[in-house]
Amino acid sequence: MKHLVDMRTSKCTWLDLAVSSKKANSGLLRHASFALLDCYQAFDGIINDYKGRPAVSRFNLTASVLKEFYEAPPKDLHERLTIRRHKHELDECPYCGHPHPPRTLDHFLPKEDWPEYAIYSNNLVPQCSGCAPIKGQRYYCNVHGQALFLHPMYNSILSTVRFYIEVSLAGENPTFEPKFSVLADVCDEDAKRVKLHLKSLQVKRRIVEYCEEQYRRWIRIVRSKGCDIRASFKTRLKERELDSYARNWGIAFYQGVLRNPDVLDNLQKRAPHGPPRPTVKIRPLLMDD
Numbered sequence: 001m002k003h004l005v006d007m008r009t010s011k012c013t014w015l016d017l018a019v020s021s022k023k024a025n026s027g028l029l030r031h032a033s034f035a036l037l038d039c040y041q042a043f044d045g046i047i048n049d050y051k052g053r054p055a056v057s058r059f060n061l062t063a064s065v066l067k068e069f070y071e072a073p074p075k076d077l078h079e080r081l082t083i084r085r086h087k088h089e090l091d092e093c094p095y096c097g098h099p100h101p102p103r104t105l106d107h108f109l110p111k112e113d114w115p116e117y118a119i120y121s122n123n124l125v126p127q128c129s130g131c132a133p134i135k136g137q138r139y140y141c142n143v144h145g146q147a148l149f150l151h152p153m154y155n156s157i158l159s160t161v162r163f164y165i166e167v168s169l170a171g172e173n174p175t176f177e178p179k180f181s182v183l184a185d186v187c188d189e190d191a192k193r194v195k196l197h198l199k200s201l202q203v204k205r206r207i208v209e210y211c212e213e214q215y216r217r218w219i220r221i222v223r224s225k226g227c228d229i230r231a232s233f234k235t236r237l238k239e240r241e242l243d244s245y246a247r248n249w250g251i252a253f254y255q256g257v258l259r260n261p262d263v264l265d266n267l268q269k270r271a272p273h274g275p276p277r278p279t280v281k282i283r284p285l286l287m288d289d
């Protein structure tokens with residue numbers, strides 16, 4: 001999981017875009033802008049002080065306006081949000097390591113409780129659709145006495161997480177046992193925070209579901225194409241990374257299956273027997289534009 005330190009800015013211009021827009025209620029934001037800038041100044045301290053519950057928001061009156069500017073943003077702000085949500089060049093979720101580009105935006109401090117950060121850029125983090133409903137409006141936990149989650153722009157320790165999936169076979173059915181590690185120089189306190197983060201996002205259960213889905217997908221591929229599973233998986237690993245400790249679930253899945261010859265055989269035996277299929281002939285379609 002990537003440390004998104006480059007997404008962090010020391011000066012957020014998104015409030016300026018909202019205030020200078022012609023959208024209704026931009027005047028209300030202008031009146032609140034000094035107080036909002038004070039909150040923005042305090043943001044880094046709140047994130048770093050993960051054992052302290054952030055103070056209750058004072059933005060009761062403008063809360064709905066702030067949320068409205070996020071949900072129906074004026075043009076220039078809409079562009080910034082689109083870039084943050086879709087044009088980030090991430091190949092995996094920075095919260096959980098799900099191996100697809102994240103397509104939603106998370107308010108790290110939920111906008112329902114802290115609307116002052118509804119359009120604050122350092123509070124808006126790309127996130128996968130699996131994490132989104134689980135994290136939801138959660139942030140601080142009274143039982144643990146700390147924040148449940150690590151902020152991908154602030155906490156580099158998320159980038160030290162590695163995934164390992166033990167794959168075994170019970171009859172015809174594979175079972176998947178995800179295991180987690182952090183780099184050896186991570187201190188105990190940080191390791192505990194990573195554990196709480198992964199547990200709070202139910203990452204173990206979601207990796208098992210992901211592997212089961214991938215396994216079914218590869219059965220379909222082998223049945224229809226009769227490919228060499230071992231060679232296909234090795235090619236995919238070569239395309240991605242040379243690190244033997246997986247940084248995302250997809251790599252860990254390929255590595256886990258490759259480690260177990262019985263599982264590889266179980267997949268490979270689905271290949272169709274008999275003569276190869278005849279080559280399909282095609283002809284071009286000339287488009288008129």
Ligand SMILES: [Zn+2]
Nearest residue numbers: 093096128131
């Ligand atoms: Zn995720």
